[in-house]
Amino acid sequence: MSKTSTRPQTKQQRRQDRRQDQKRQQAAKATGKNRRMIIGIISALILVALVVTISIFLRQGTATGTGAGTIASDNPAYPSIDGIPCQSHEVLDYHVHAHLTIYVNGKNFPLPTNLGIASDQSCFYWLHTHDSTGVIHIEAPSEQSFTLNTFFQEWSTRFPQMTYPTELDSTSGWQVYVDGKPYTGDFHSITLVAHKLITLAYNSPGIKPDTTYAWQGL
Numbered sequence: 001m002s003k004t005s006t007r008p009q010t011k012q013q014r015r016q017d018r019r020q021d022q023k024r025q026q027a028a029k030a031t032g033k034n035r036r037m038i039i040g041i042i043s044a045l046i047l048v049a050l051v052v053t054i055s056i057f058l059r060q061g062t063a064t065g066t067g068a069g070t071i072a073s074d075n076p077a078y079p080s081i082d083g084i085p086c087q088s089h090e091v092l093d094y095h096v097h098a099h100l101t102i103y104v105n106g107k108n109f110p111l112p113t114n115l116g117i118a119s120d121q122s123c124f125y126w127l128h129t130h131d132s133t134g135v136i137h138i139e140a141p142s143e144q145s146f147t148l149n150t151f152f153q154e155w156s157t158r159f160p161q162m163t164y165p166t167e168l169d170s171t172s173g174w175q176v177y178v179d180g181k182p183y184t185g186d187f188h189s190i191t192l193v194a195h196k197l198i199t200l201a202y203n204s205p206g207i208k209p210d211t212t213y214a215w216q217g218l
Helices: 011-062 146-156
Strands: 094-104 135-140 174-178 197-202
Touching: none
Parallel strands: 094 197
Antiparallel strands: 094 135, 174 197
């Protein structure tokens, strides 16, 4: 029966084995480092995407006039309309004014006083009036796009006690002017921006559209 004999390694072989072990350890460390780097990059990208998504969601939550989001009203008796809440205080971060004149059957139809304001003054919609001059106050937490349609929805659904001319629900029979010039599109989509003059005339030939208004600092 033969015996298997093992010859002792030489110093050179031991050095080669140690170098190979070191290379394997370095390769393993490099692989682990690369894996951690890749995981870190992916985590950072996920975090950025999450921040962007939250930012978009928050912007949509405060967007108005488009139905993009809804903020709860402070007074449940006056729920949000087209994304606009009725809040317990006037929000003046974005504060501009537009003017609306309405004629129905040849007669001026003034905007109601305090349209958009709760009867007990407990809350204010971002679109409201303070008097019957035709000035619409646009007061919001940021610059946003509002339309006549939103204002009319607010008037007809939240303040039915303030006589609403049902002719406004139709697009026919109206002559429309913006800053004194004829407007041919759907007047419900007219945006409310600073110092815009809007004249709506239903079955009222010969009326003169507004071309100027004494804003008196508004």
